[in-house]
Amino acid sequence: MNLFADFENRIKNALESLDIVKEKRSELSFDRIVVEPPRDASHGDAATNAAMVLAKPLGTNPRALADLLGEKLKEDADVAEVSVAGPGFLNIRLSVAYWQRLLASVITESEAYGRSGVGEGRKVNVEYVSANPTGPMHVGHCRGAVVGDALANLLSFAGFDVTKEYYINDAGSQIDVLARSVFIRYREALGESVGEIPAGLYPGDYLIPVGEALAKEYGVRLHNMPEEQWMAIVKDRAIDAMMAMIRDDLAALNVHHDLFYSERKLHENGAAAIRTAINDLTFKGHVYRGTLPPPKGQLPEDWEDREQTLFRSTEVGDDMDRPLIKSDGSYTYFAADVAYFKDKFDRGFDQMIYVLGADHGGYVKRLEAVARAVSDGKAKLTVLLCQMVKLLRDGEPVKMSKRSGDFVTLRDVVEEVGRDSVRFMMLYRKSSETLDFDFAKVTEQSKDNPVFYVQYAHARCMSIFRQAFEAFGEMDLSAKTLAESVAEITDPAEMQLIAKLAEYPRIVESAALSMEPHRIAFYLYDLASSFHAHWNKGKDRPELRFVNDKNRQSTLARLGLVHAVAAVLKSGLGITGTDAPSEMR
Structure with missing residues (x-):
């Protein structure tokens, strides 16, 4: 039950019944009519701009129109009061x-409450993380992983x-660097003294087990092969090992992808997929x-002062045309991006979402141009840029350097x-804003630690049910029984908590x-704060306590309110990818 969608329909029906609207109905659009919570809760429970628009x-x-509409709405048995505010806003109680x-x-709906059909089953591809398979995930990947995963959960919940x-960048020059780095560790595993890892290679100890596994499998045979032979073998083993490590790292963060798409697939059969994508653009x-x-500033590595095959991307929204095939006949990295988008579009996706780091801001216009050209404007592409995470420990920066x-x-x-x-705090600031992540603060058990405060609210809900069992023994706490007991809920403070629950479907859709x-x-x-505040009211007002050991019916009614709060907390925490604990120590 979506309160605001419900009253949007009621308001439009009320408008339809007004003579002044009937006379010009064919000329009117109701599309801009909005029903939302008033900015000040003391003004009412819902507000609409209908008369204004x-x-x-x-x-x-x-x-004058607001007065007419207000009089009509007063005929609705569910409307207790209507008032006109400012130039014509209607507040409804x-x-x-x-x-x-x-x-x-x-x-009754429990954790399904707030689910929406606004998505109408449209196919959406959310690509996120997509880190180069050259090492374990570092904290720089963390925010995009959480934002992308939570967004995918949210969109699924919204229909x-x-x-x-996950797009595996396993066809670029960085994979050659990875293979050479692993080969050094392989030689080391054979007993060779390799000294300091050369500059430009990956020096991390995480490659030592990969080299040891190669030594165990191949002995000295790889060492005796020419580079072109051992390179192919080491590449495959290294990529497999790195992706296994990345999957484990992501699983530790509760991130699980449906599909891992290899860039190398685009280069198979003489790069047939890339060639087809370019031919398709050529035909159009x-x-x-x-x-x-030459572009201003530092020259990109694929820029050439020679004739080459170019994408006329400025005609579809880009700020410059982009090279597809270099003068020597090799494909650019961008050409693979075009083929990859075409592959997604051919798989039937209506919308593609790329979650990238803020340093990829230059990719936005070119990717949007690709989407327009490849799909003839039929597919929507959105790039979400995640700003940096600043790691702190007691306010002091924690430095990191992958190189x-x-x-x-x-x-x-x-x-x-x-x-x-980690997950909740990565979401507790808009992704387009820099995030400070302090190890000390995110483990505090206080209101200032959002994840603790929200999870504690759910755990408190569960503890209330345990108190009820202690007071009354076995009780029928089925959703049906609790829903039938709500007539006892009449206090304005309880209405305020229900009003906060009522916002959830609207928040889901808008988010x-x-x-x-x-x-x-x-x-x-906000919901946790409302719940904790209402729980505290019970200290001074016994009639608001969730468990009244002298009144079973009153307890059942208020357990219904607790059940509703717990269900919405668990639902929302599920979207964020975090647990809803039954107790906290």
């Missing part, structure tokens, strides 16, 4: 009976058909032979503060459509 096309004053029915609906995808008139002026091998791994962070703390999973984390904190 329709007054001008109707040729009337907004307040709902009846106690409506809140009771809404609470019963939340109890989209979601595929979580998006490819030509020409030269590019030196001395870096903070994702696993290090998870093992120190826990998976749930999904704006692709902002942090809104779920913010909402959960």
Whole structure:
């Protein structure tokens, strides 16, 4: 039950019945009508801009139209009060009976409450993390992993058909560097003294087991092969080992992809997929032979002052045309990006979402141009850029450097503060803003630690049920029984808590459509705060206590309220990928 969608329909029906609207109905659009919580809760339970957006096309004053609409809404038995505010906003206060029915609906739907059909089953591909398979995940990958995973969970909850995808960058020059780095560790495992790892290679100790495994499997045979032979073998083994490590790291963060797509697939059979994608763009008139002026600033490695095959991307929204085939006939990295997008589009996705680090800002326009050209504007592409995470310990920076091998791994962070703390805190700021992650603060057991505060609210809900069993013994606490007991819920303080629960479906839809999973984390904190505050009221007002050992019926009703809070907390925590504990020590 979505309160705001419900009253949007009621308001539109009320408008349809007004004579002033009937006369011009064919000229009116209700699309801009919004029903939302008032900015100040003291003004009511719902507010609408209906009179504001329709007054001008109707040729009337907004307040006059608001008065007409308000009188019509007062005929609704679920409306307790209507008032006009400012230039013509309508504030609506709902009846106690409506809140009771809404609470019963939340109890009945439980963790399914808030699910939406707004996605209409549209196929969405969310590609995130996609780190080069050259080492373990470090904390720099962490935010994109959490944001992408939570976004995919959110979109699925909102009715989209979601595929979580990881693009394995296993065809670039960095894989040659990886293979050479592993080969040194292989020689070391054979007993050779290799000295300091040469500059430009990966020096991390995580490659030692890969070299040892090669030594065990091949003995000295690899050492006796020419480079072109051992390179292919070592590449395969190294990529497999790195991806196994990456999968384990992601699993520790509760991140699980549906599909791992290898870039090397695009280069199979003479790069048939890339060739096909370029031919498709050529047929549509998006490819030509020409030269590019040197870009301002540092030259990219694929820039050439020679004639080459170019994508006419400026005609589809990019700020410069992009090379596809170099003058020597080899494909650019960008050509593989084109083929990869075409592969997604051919798999039937209506929307592609790329979750990238902030340092990939230059990719946005070119990827959007690819989407327009390949799909003829039929597919939507969105790039979400995640800003940096600043690691702190008691306010002091924690340095990391992947090149030196001395870096903070994702696993290090998870093992120190826990998976749930990492996930929730990575969502507790909008992804386009820099995030400070302090090891000390995220383990505090206080209101200032959001993940603790939210999980403690769920654990407190469970403890209330245990108290009820201690007071009354076995009780029928089925959703049906609890939903039938809500008539006892009448206090304004209880209505406020139900009103907070009522916001959840709207938050889910708005967060999904704006692709902002942090809104779920913010909402959960607000709900937890409302619940803890209501629990504290019971200290001074015994009639509001959730468990009244002298009144079984009152207890059942309030256990229904607790059940509803727990269900929404568990649902939202599920979207964020964190647990809803039954108790906390």
